[in-house]
Amino acid sequence: MNKTLTLDMNRVEGDLQVKVSVADGVVQDAWMLGTMFRGFEQIMLGRAPMDALVITPRICGICGTGHLYAAVSALETALQIPSAPNGTRVRNICLMAEEIQSDARHAFLMFTIDLCHKRYANMDGYSQIVEAFEAFRGRIYRATVVQTKKLLEIVALFGGQWPHSSYMIPGGVATLGNRRAIVKSLSIVDAYTQWYEREVLGCSLDRWLAIQSEDDLFAWLDEKSEHRNSAFGLFLGFAKRIGLEKLGRGNGNLLSYGVYFDPEGFQPPYRDRVCLRPGGFYDAETQTIQPFSQEHVAEHVKYSHFEGEDKGTHPSCGKTIPLFQKGGNKYSWAKAPRYRDQVVETGCLAELYMAGDPLAQSLFQKGGATVFTRQICRFHRPALSLVAIRNMLIALEKRFLDSFYEPPKEGLDGDGDGVGLVHAARGALGHWVGFRAGRITRYQVISPTSWNASPRDSYGRRGHWEQSLIGTPIQDESDPIELGHVIRSHDACLVCAVHFLESGRKYSYVV
Amino acid sequence: MLSLLWIQAGACSGDSMALLSAESPDLLQALEALHIEILWHPSLSTVSLAFVAEPILAGERPLNILVIEGAILTGPDGTGMFDTFQGKPRKDFVLNLCEQADVIVAVGTCAAFGGIPAAHPNPTDAVGMQFLREELEGGLLEAGWRSKKGLPVINLSGCPVHPNTVLQTLAFVATGAKLELDHLHRPAEFYETLVHQGCTRNEYHEYDVEETRLGTAGCMFFNLGCQGPRTIATCNAILWNGQSSKTRAGVPCFGCTSPSFPRPEDLFVTEKLGSVPTRLPLGVDRAAYMSYKGLAAAAVPLRLTNRKTKF
Numbered sequence: 001m002n003k004t005l006t007l008d009m010n011r012v013e014g015d016l017q018v019k020v021s022v023a024d025g026v027v028q029d030a031w032m033l034g035t036m037f038r039g040f041e042q043i044m045l046g047r048a049p050m051d052a053l054v055i056t057p058r059i060c061g062i063c064g065t066g067h068l069y070a071a072v073s074a075l076e077t078a079l080q081i082p083s084a085p086n087g088t089r090v091r092n093i094c095l096m097a098e099e100i101q102s103d104a105r106h107a108f109l110m111f112t113i114d115l116c117h118k119r120y121a122n123m124d125g126y127s128q129i130v131e132a133f134e135a136f137r138g139r140i141y142r143a144t145v146v147q148t149k150k151l152l153e154i155v156a157l158f159g160g161q162w163p164h165s166s167y168m169i170p171g172g173v174a175t176l177g178n179r180r181a182i183v184k185s186l187s188i189v190d191a192y193t194q195w196y197e198r199e200v201l202g203c204s205l206d207r208w209l210a211i212q213s214e215d216d217l218f219a220w221l222d223e224k225s226e227h228r229n230s231a232f233g234l235f236l237g238f239a240k241r242i243g244l245e246k247l248g249r250g251n252g253n254l255l256s257y258g259v260y261f262d263p264e265g266f267q268p269p270y271r272d273r274v275c276l277r278p279g280g281f282y283d284a285e286t287q288t289i290q291p292f293s294q295e296h297v298a299e300h301v302k303y304s305h306f307e308g309e310d311k312g313t314h315p316s317c318g319k320t321i322p323l324f325q326k327g328g329n330k331y332s333w334a335k336a337p338r339y340r341d342q343v344v345e346t347g348c349l350a351e352l353y354m355a356g357d358p359l360a361q362s363l364f365q366k367g368g369a370t371v372f373t374r375q376i377c378r379f380h381r382p383a384l385s386l387v388a389i390r391n392m393l394i395a396l397e398k399r400f401l402d403s404f405y406e407p408p409k410e411g412l413d414g415d416g417d418g419v420g421l422v423h424a425a426r427g428a429l430g431h432w433v434g435f436r437a438g439r440i441t442r443y444q445v446i447s448p449t450s451w452n453a454s455p456r457d458s459y460g461r462r463g464h465w466e467q468s469l470i471g472t473p474i475q476d477e478s479d480p481i482e483l484g485h486v487i488r489s490h491d492a493c494l495v496c497a498v499h500f501l502e503s504g505r506k507y508s509y510v511v
Numbered sequence: 512m513l514s515l516l517w518i519q520a521g522a523c524s525g526d527s528m529a530l531l532s533a534e535s536p537d538l539l540q541a542l543e544a545l546h547i548e549i550l551w552h553p554s555l556s557t558v559s560l561a562f563v564a565e566p567i568l569a570g571e572r573p574l575n576i577l578v579i580e581g582a583i584l585t586g587p588d589g590t591g592m593f594d595t596f597q598g599k600p601r602k603d604f605v606l607n608l609c610e611q612a613d614v615i616v617a618v619g620t621c622a623a624f625g626g627i628p629a630a631h632p633n634p635t636d637a638v639g640m641q642f643l644r645e646e647l648e649g650g651l652l653e654a655g656w657r658s659k660k661g662l663p664v665i666n667l668s669g670c671p672v673h674p675n676t677v678l679q680t681l682a683f684v685a686t687g688a689k690l691e692l693d694h695l696h697r698p699a700e701f702y703e704t705l706v707h708q709g710c711t712r713n714e715y716h717e718y719d720v721e722e723t724r725l726g727t728a729g730c731m732f733f734n735l736g737c738q739g740p741r742t743i744a745t746c747n748a749i750l751w752n753g754q755s756s757k758t759r760a761g762v763p764c765f766g767c768t769s770p771s772f773p774r775p776e777d778l779f780v781t782e783k784l785g786s787v788p789t790r791l792p793l794g795v796d797r798a799a800y801m802s803y804k805g806l807a808a809a810a811v812p813l814r815l816t817n818r819k820t821k822f
Contacts, residue, residue: 008560008597010553014524015594036594036601038521038584039634043627048777054765055773058627058670061525105531113557135557136539136549145539149532153752160760161751162532163525164671167762174725174761176821322634324592333593405726 002028005477009487011110014494016453018483022474027483030462030469032453034334034494037305037322044443049075049412049435052443053166056431059445062493064163065098065155066424067445070431072168073261077270078418078433079170081408085263087172089396090404092260092276093185094155095422096389098162100192100382101148102425103348104200106491107378108133108144108231114488115238117481123241128234140199140231147195150188154389157181170412172405182397186390193386201383202230208383213362217376232379245372248486250468252284252369254350255339255451257292257430259423260388263395276388277355279423281339289354294419294430299446300336300457303329310458312338315432315444316417332455336463337446345369345464346427346451347490348377357384371489378491413438424448426491449493465490513545513575513685516567516608517552518560520601521594521628521637522581525671526619527554533674534753541678545685547576561597564604567611576684577612579605579640579664582621582628583651586636593635602651609652613660614684615640616667618677623666623695624770631775640664641696645770666696670767675749676701695770705793706739706764709747710756711822716740719808720815725779728818731763733788736779738766740792759822 002021009016017033040059044052052071057064069091076083112133120126132140152162158175159167167174175181193205201208203226211217217236220227227233239245258279265274273279273292280289281296298312307321323330338344349369352360359380363373412435420431427448434442454463462470465487474480517527530538542549549555551563566572583602584594591600609615617640620626624644628637641656641664643649650664657663667676680698683690691699707713712730715721721733731737739747742764746756758764763779766772776782782789791800814820 006597010551010556010560014519014553015596017598035596036521036584037635038582038593038628038637040627042632042634043630048779050779051773051777054778055627055630058523058525061523061528061671064523064525109531109555117557135555142539145531145537149534149537149752152532153754156750156752156754156760158760160755160757160762161746163528164767165757165760165762166765167757167760169725172726176726176728176761178821322587322593324587324590407724407726 003477005480007480007483009484009492011488012492012494016487016492016494018469018487020469020483022477025474027469027472027474030466031331032334032455032463032465034332034453036494037333039322040445041443044440047440048438049078049416049433049440050169052431052433052440053169056443056445057166058164060447060493061163062102063098063424063426063429065095066422066429067431068166068168069095069422070420070429072170072420073422074418074420074431074433075170075412075416076418077420078416078435079408079410079412079414080268080270081170081410082267082406084172084403084406086177086396086399086402086404087168088261088263088266089392090158090173090175091168093389093392093396094158095260096385096392097151097154099425100385100389101151102491103378103382104144104148106425107375108140110491111375111488112235113138113141114481114484115235115242119475119479119481120242123238125234125238125241128229129238132231132234143195143199147192151192154185154188157185169405171408172403175404177400177404179397179400182393182400186393189386189390189393196382196386200231200379202226202233205383205386209387212358214366217359235375235379239372239375244375244485245367245370247472247482248371248374248468248489249368250345250464251343252282253339253342253344254282254353254369255292255344255346255428256280256350256354257421257423257428258354259351273421277351277423280354281344282350282353283342294421296340297430297446298338298341300338302458303456304332304335305330306335312341312458315430315446316419316434316442334450334453334455336454336457337451338457343454343457343461343464343467344451345490346448347374348381348425348427349374350427351423352377352381352384371485374489411438426493427451447493452490453492453494512548514550514573515547515576515578516550516563516574517578517580518605518608519553520579520581520605520622521584521635522619522621524554524580526580526677527552529671530674530677532752533678536678538674538678541681545682547681547685550574564608568607570611573613574608574611575613576681577608577615578618579615579622580618582625582637582639584628584635584637585651586634589636606651609658612658614662615658615664616680617641617664618667619672620668620670620767620772623668623697626670627773630773639666642666642770663692663696665690665692665698667701668695668697668768668770669744670772673745673749673751676745701745702743702768704743704745704748706742706744706746706756706758707792710739710758712758714820715815717807718811718815719804720811725761727761728821729815731758732781733783734781735763736765736777736781737763738769739764741790742766742769744768
């Protein structure tokens with residue numbers, strides 16, 4: 001006998017209703033209902049292309065830096081505007097700062113508090129978990145609030161404020177070069193690194209980065225009590241005990257656009273996406289990484305509250321007119337993006353896997369994409385990024401006298417079609433823009449959570465989370481914490497799963 | 512203890528994220544010092560909203576402070592189905608909570624005035640809690656609506672609102688200090704400073720050194736769309752993240768605390784009448800301003816002409 005559970009999920013930055021059918025204590029089927037629509041694109045239509053730099057970062061208060069980076073890149077690719085290398089360095093520094101703080105806030109404010117659930121009260125180490133991770137009171141929880149905001153000072157030093165600034169402009173950044181900002185940012189990075197080493201990892205970044213495989217990881221855990229008692233050590237031991245490695249396996253396809261453009265290498269004609277962390281598509285069937293190409297992105301709307309045909313459409317030509325119906329097939333305000341016609345997962349794991357990170361690759365090859373693997377990657381990525389942001393700041397200081405901004409030779413008052421693709425903290429983020437005579441005629445965003453939280457597509461294939469939930473054991477139907485583990489392991493961000501209107505029509509409504 | 516319930520409607524979470532970056536005191540310290548208990552917040556809570564809301568809606572649990580973040584989406588066709596909670600319009604859920612709250616705080620320009628979702632052509636029929644853009648009419652609640660404590664919705668506009676403004680307003684509420692509200696129902700204490708005040712570029716404005724392109728040191732008011740001299744906000748008085756502000760970083764002020772944000776004109780361009788902006792600094796007379804500008808330009812020191820003064 002199947003029973004349907006409907007949950008309103010919080011700590012997913014936005015609105016998500018999860019519907020699952022359960023039989024014999026196991027999830028049989030799942031539906032993800034994105035429950036909010038704000039219509040950002042209709043607002044963009046007819047506006048100046050530059051206005052995208054003000055309006056689109058405000059799609060999301062969490063990854064606004066990612067949106068700004070994607071928006072400015074879309075304008076630059078549209079008109080083949082070169083970007084001053086120092087401008088790209090500043091963009092990378094700010095996106096890295098956002099990513100590092102986001103990983104900590106996600107891990108400790110959104111994810112690990114679920115380990116304090118009373119379900120686990122009889123497990124070994126529970127009291128230590130609560131002491132460290134409990135909401136509002138836990139030692140690490142409180143330290144995370146204090147530490148993460150300091151990283152955001154770096155964004156403010158270069159961009160004025162976090163969140164919601166518009167300092168990335170076609171040709172570079174608006175900020176004048178200033179050594180104080182660089183030196184101060186370095187000291188912020190160093191102070192955060194010290195905290196991360198002492199409290200989160202229990203070892204130096206050097207020791208941590210020597211971990212190249214899952215075996216190394218557990219050898220590291222056994223090595224010292226400092227490792228075991230660190231925030232990560234507590235998580236790792238407890239995660240195994242409660243079986244997180246068995247939860248949340250998707251179909252194994254991974255997608256990353258790549259991130260942190262090479263300041264000199266990513267320039268017109270913008271054909272090769274030269275990145276510090278290269279992107280790609282991991283095809284689970286052939287077990288190979290294939291080069292990423294944006295032509296293979298398509299969105300489906302058969303099960304989403306939008307008008308459209310029963311087939312995928314590339315974001316540069318899709319029609320997206322909201323069509324709210326009560327009853328019927330359509331059940332989500334999120335659309336269903338597919339890559340090479342396949343359901344994919346995006347996020348931190350995908351980013352590190354495609355970038356060739358040995359630990360991420362080892363964990364994925366041994367255990368697959370699970371709650372456990374994703375969450376370890378989210379502790380691991382900041383260690384890589386703290387080194388990277390430091391190097392980027394030093395490179396900026398060395399080239400300090402070079403320009404931070406090259407004014408575009410041509411204004412944005414003509415025609416253009418551009419694509420801006422970055423990997424935000426939560427995964428693959430793309431902006432597709434078109435403008436004619438200096439007015440935006442279409443604007444389409446596919447956010448990371450659009451990929452992960454996708455509903456069914458034209459062929460009825462479930463989205464990634466929908467697939468990942470099937471088979472999940474539910475111990476207590478009145479409190480299915482397991483579902484929360486799976487969804488939150490993706491660092492969900494529903495406010496970002498925006499849906500864009502294209503035509504001049506306001507909306508249509510069918511009862 | 513004062514109870515606080517934080518609801519997001521048509522929101523981006525930016526006001527919440529800004530609040531997590533509050534300086535001194537930080538969010539957790541402030542809540543403890545003010546004896547405020549967060550009953551529920553979408554990013555922070557472990558329990559479900561329905562569980563928390565039920566006794567409040569039944570009048571069995573007092574709700575001292577209701578915070579709303581995000582615009583209220585009333586479409587399509589007045590149904591509110593663009594934003595639902597448990598399959599029902601969120602606007603109705605918010606209305607029911609309003610009946611139970613001692614004090615209601617609209618956090619951010621979206622909740623106060625409609626903000627970006629309510630910008631032309633307002634595809635979701637977004638409104639603010641008690642205002643629709645400049646008008647005390649067309650919001651979710653009627654003009655004369657008052658909370659249990661006899662207050663209209665307190666508007667803390669800004670995209671995002673400065674975290675200091677949120678925490679200090681809560682401090683006023685918690686301590687019972689009187690909050691004077693301006694004509695837009697914003698606490699005057701936090702809305703009587705122009706962005707221009709404290710802008711590190713305002714000496715350039717004084718001497719009429721006006722930039723025509725971004726990435727420069729001078730004033731952005733005449734040509735680059737900066738709304739600093741017309742916008743009431745503490746950005747350059749209190750600074751963001753304890754460090755800087757948009758105008759200091761070379762980004763024009765877009766007037767995000769104003770009910771008209773985002774304005775329909777191009778955001779990086781100043782509309783002009785001849786060589787002078789159509790909209791002058793707040794309260795300034797055109798003829799007097801033009802003669803002052805002429806004199807000021809003649810007195811410009813070389814260090815400004817040569818852009819030697821920089822932040």
